[in-house]
Amino acid sequence: MLRGIDVSSYQSSAYDTDGCSFVFIKATEGRSYVNPKLGAQTKTARDAGLTVGFYHFLWPGNLTAQAEYFVSRAPERRGDILAVDWETTGDGTRASNAEKDRFIRKVKQLRPDNRVVLYCNRDFWLTVDTTSYAGDGLWIADYVTAGRPRIKATWRFHQYTDDPLDKNVADFPSRSALREWAQGA
Numbered sequence: 001m002l003r004g005i006d007v008s009s010y011q012s013s014a015y016d017t018d019g020c021s022f023v024f025i026k027a028t029e030g031r032s033y034v035n036p037k038l039g040a041q042t043k044t045a046r047d048a049g050l051t052v053g054f055y056h057f058l059w060p061g062n063l064t065a066q067a068e069y070f071v072s073r074a075p076e077r078r079g080d081i082l083a084v085d086w087e088t089t090g091d092g093t094r095a096s097n098a099e100k101d102r103f104i105r106k107v108k109q110l111r112p113d114n115r116v117v118l119y120c121n122r123d124f125w126l127t128v129d130t131t132s133y134a135g136d137g138l139w140i141a142d143y144v145t146a147g148r149p150r151i152k153a154t155w156r157f158h159q160y161t162d163d164p165l166d167k168n169v170a171d172f173p174s175r176s177a178l179r180e181w182a183q184g185a
Helices: 038-047 063-073 097-110 122-128 175-183
Strands: 002-007 022-029 051-057 081-085 115-121 138-141 157-161 166-170
Touching: 002 051, 022 038, 022 063, 022 081, 022 166, 038 051, 051 063, 051 175, 063 097, 081 097, 097 115, 115 122, 115 157, 122 138
Parallel strands: 002 022, 022 051, 051 081, 081 115, 115 138, 138 157
Antiparallel strands: 002 166, 157 166
């Protein structure tokens, strides 16, 4: 298993990449937020030779506009991974299953050369999701032993803790296998 992290504006632009093979960086949220550290955090990852992913925190409504907003602000490079972060918003709402699925499909249509994955927590996957549609792969959050999320579905990434930051593993045998998968969109 490969180790990685995910970062947002809460983390430094010069985060520690030691032992990491990949990083996911929050790019956007809704139709108005862009991570102010996006450029610097991306540079840190690229300078370390990591596979880079970008994620969008999904809000209900205006799915096409959100997808366009996300892809217009997330750096565009073959081999980067794009992710939708599907969870409850700060105001207690969430995108529906149909909205989540439409968003993933729209991002894939706009960026056909990038893998597009779904990020959600175990509760969402088991009790909210009704379609099991995760695009090119599932990134599951379940705070248990790394690489052992409590789901039966096939997953690509597992966020196993948020202490002291979001740590993940990827189900690939090597860095080159991850890069090959990411570039094989």
